[in-house]
Amino acid sequence: MSTVRGARERARIEVTAAIKDEARRMLAAEGAAKLSLRAVARELGMVSSALYRYFPSRDELLTALIVDAYDSVGAAAEEADARARAAGAPPRARWAEVCGAFRAWALAHPHEYSLIYGSPVPGYSAPLDTVGPAARAANALIGIVRAAHQGRGIALPPLPAALRAEAERMTADFAEGLPPEVTAALVAAWGQLVGLVSCEVFGQFNRVVEDRDAFFAHAAGQLGHAVGLPSV
């Protein structure tokens, strides 16, 4: 299925990858605003119009980078969890590791983080191609909570009536098997985790939090508590 038919096809794959690599380099160096097709083409020794054979617009290139970024952060989260699980870590520790890996990835790739969790840059774009990869990091957290629930069970206070149906729908959609209260707490915790990391990456904590490592570790631990993970 993925057999490369000829030299042309092979070249196309290589050039496409080279474009993305160069674009990612510029993104990391200067941010999405300064990423220009012409500069990428120039750096690759081609003319800008030739680049449109590979990406029909700047936004499509950005979308490709977005998908890659989601995959990258998702992989980082999954690897952190795999390591923790291999070391026999309890759910709470796995949770902390995954949150920490998410934050570390964001701090190491601030511009890519901005691209996916910051303001949507290119008009809008990127609705459907990205939902799969986007879920990877969150799914790592869901997996931890699911494991903990299948272990000794998780119990949280009942939800307000207004949220019960919605929580059951969410559970059926992407967290099958969890109690609805846990699903709701999990989604909230995900949003809150993104907030903590965004505040740090985007500078909202600049003259506020100094010891960011300690602060985040504690806050992430609290999030683990909020979704019902046992304390040790």
Add this chain to the structure above:
Amino acid sequence: MSTVRGARERARIEVTAAIKDEARRMLAAEGAAKLSLRAVARELGMVSSALYRYFPSRDELLTALIVDAYDSVGAAAEEADARARAAGAPPRARWAEVCGAFRAWALAHPHEYSLIYGSPVPGYSAPLDTVGPAARAANALIGIVRAAHQGRGIALPPLPAALRAEAERMTADFAEGLPPEVTAALVAAWGQLVGLVSCEVFGQFNRVVEDRDAFFAHAAGQLGHAVGLPSV
């Protein structure tokens, strides 16, 4: 001190305001990426170079809009709190109102929200002029917790040793009088609130959360609980 000296000075103030108004209109309509000095100038019937007499660069204009946006969201938060307090609402209800006002402002002004809580758009910029206005909304929440603490007192579990000094420093810096545990929880709650709202505004909850009102109300209530506000 604010006496306008002559016709020229008056005109300058008016033109400056007109530029900001038009820029804000375009920002709200199309987003920061599509905001162009030339378009603003064109709409105002002036030539683009003339605009540089009022704002030395596009980034400076954006910074001015950022400051205004911080003020706007801060005012919305303060007004919501004032209304709730006038109605004799307990701290927990005031907290919910302010969180709700923050979210409502964000949903009503998504592009301005992106400007201040999304990725920093123009290179970087905007470090010092903005810290004052930026704190208004957060200060509203601090005020609520302070009032609750001075009322019946707030007690939270002790902090891990690694965070104690940092929490005391933060308390001294901007939350004088609160227990350090509460300060730490407050800062975390602020980041988490920003995360919940950002996820909603930036579309991270798109195929995830449907009943956003109910979900946010519950999550904001949990944040109120996390900072130690009594349950009713």
Add this chain to the structure above:
DNA sequence: CCAAATAGAGAGCAGTGCTCTTGTTTTGGT
């Protein structure tokens, strides 16, 4: 082997931020 598909190059359009120069108007001190 040759028509069709594909890739690249170059020119060009409309738009951008920003600078510099050239006149014009308002201001404030003498």
Add this chain to the structure above:
DNA sequence: ACCAAAACAAGAGCACTGCTCTCTATTTGG
């Protein structure tokens, strides 16, 4: 009241952007 100085507006221009179009060379598959 006058006049230099300051502030302002306008226009031309530079270097850049995304994107389209046309033209030519190359590779492909029937």
